[in-house]
Amino acid sequence: MVVLGIETTCDETAAALVERYEDGRGKILSNVIFSQVSEHAAFGGVVPEIAARAHVEALDLIIAKAMTQAGRTYDKLDGIAAAAGPGLIGGVIVGLTTAKSIALVTEKPLIAVNHLEAHALTARLTDATPFPYCLFLASGGHTQVVAVRGVGNYVRLGTTLDDAIGEAFDKTAKLLGLGYPGGPQVEREAERGDAARFALPRPMSGRNDANFSLSGLKTALRLEAEKIAPLSDQDVADLCASFQQAVVDVVLDRLRAGLRLFRGQYGAPTALVAAGGVAANQAIRKVLHRLAFEVGTVLVAPPVELCTDNGAMIAWAGAERLAMGLTDALDAAPRARWPLDEVTGVRPPAPYRAVKQN
Ligand code: KG4
Ligand code: ZN
Numbered sequence: 001m002v003v004l005g006i007e008t009t010c011d012e013t014a015a016a017l018v019e020r021y022e023d024g025r026g027k028i029l030s031n032v033i034f035s036q037v038s039e040h041a042a043f044g045g046v047v048p049e050i051a052a053r054a055h056v057e058a059l060d061l062i063i064a065k066a067m068t069q070a071g072r073t074y075d076k077l078d079g080i081a082a083a084a085g086p087g088l089i090g091g092v093i094v095g096l097t098t099a100k101s102i103a104l105v106t107e108k109p110l111i112a113v114n115h116l117e118a119h120a121l122t123a124r125l126t127d128a129t130p131f132p133y134c135l136f137l138a139s140g141g142h143t144q145v146v147a148v149r150g151v152g153n154y155v156r157l158g159t160t161l162d163d164a165i166g167e168a169f170d171k172t173a174k175l176l177g178l179g180y181p182g183g184p185q186v187e188r189e190a191e192r193g194d195a196a197r198f199a200l201p202r203p204m205s206g207r208n209d210a211n212f213s214l215s216g217l218k219t220a221l222r223l224e225a226e227k228i229a230p231l232s233d234q235d236v237a238d239l240c241a242s243f244q245q246a247v248v249d250v251v252l253d254r255l256r257a258g259l260r261l262f263r264g265q266y267g268a269p270t271a272l273v274a275a276g277g278v279a280a281n282q283a284i285r286k287v288l289h290r291l292a293f294e295v296g297t298v299l300v301a302p303p304v305e306l307c308t309d310n311g312a313m314i315a316w317a318g319a320e321r322l323a324m325g326l327t328d329a330l331d332a333a334p335r336a337r338w339p340l341d342e343v344t345g346v347r348p349p350a351p352y353r354a355v356k357q358n
Pocket of ligand 2: 115119139276308309
């Protein structure tokens with residue numbers, strides 16, 4: 001089956017076509033993405049109203065491009081998927097409404113996908129990873145350890161009590177006068193910095209649960225920076241390196257606890273799967289490798305462009321749900337908040353065909 005996927009929950013306008021074969025494997029036919037980063041850069045973060053307007057302006061063209069690049073026409077599609085949340089509600093409405101319109105006109109089923117579920121299932125598109133696996137999702141808005149037991153069967157083992165890891169990277173970058181988005185900038189600075197120069201805390205370390213807390217780390221960094229201001233280039237690099245090392249240590253400790261919880265409840269995971277923009281960080285990838293090895297499993301880390309927000313992951317999650325008969329009615333609601341463990345895979349399917357009303 002071939003599914004069109006639309007992603008508009010944050011600052012990327014994206015559309016893709018993905019094919020899912022009967023044996024459960026997948027193939028990306030096209031994956032078009034328009035990043036709004038330059039429109040938000042001046043504000044040091046995503047401005048919801050600007051994002052929503054930019055999605056409206058770009059989406060039609062992005063979808064047309066995805067269709068052309070895949071060489072498919074609408075009548076050859078089996079379903080239309082859009083991220084229905086969680087995310088910035090203005091953007092979510094743009095993507096979901098567009099998908100509903102296409103579904104209505106083409107009389108194809110709509111699949112209202114949870115954005116986090118799409119991150120969670122990407123490893124099955126790239127690596128055909130079998131269930132159950134342990135997901136580490138770390139992005140600008142989310143930090144979660146999840147037991148992925150099946151399509152629509154997710155159990156959250158841990159989450160952040162305050163800032164997301166990507167958010168902590170972004171705030172660190174902002175504090176140090178680096179650009180936006182902050183993650184890649186902090187990583188670059190850290191490469192030439194001394195990670196041992198500043199003694200930063202490792203919040204939550206040693207606890208049995210798999211929760212995170214990042215805000216104390218951010219505050220500690222600010223206090224260190226204030227102590228030595230004005231900052232030289234080397235000070236900035238050393239602060240970045242010390243911060244990144246603290247995050248790496250926290251990820252190691254918290255995820256180790258998460259994997260212990262996983263094993264206790266569901267047995268050995270088939271893999272440790274990384275997702276979200278933070279998984280692009282090489283130091284974090286390295287520690288994830290080490291952890292996977294330590295617990296006798298493998299690390300599945302999709303290519304960076306599939307770890308960050310994209311249309312292919314939405315199309316793929318749509319295809320996985322469609323394969324199970326899980327479609328949505330045209331009144332599916334956009335949701336700003338939508339925790340992954342509220343997503344189900346067992347509700348009865350909605351009517352397969354959209355009904356045209358006169
Ligand atoms: O998944 P994503 O593209 O968007 C969502 O937040 O949903 O993730 C973006 C986040 C940003 O906070 C960005 O700073 C962070 O991922 N990020 C990184 C790196 N690349 C992106 N954080 C650390 N190191 C990186 N190399
Ligand atoms: Zn995301």
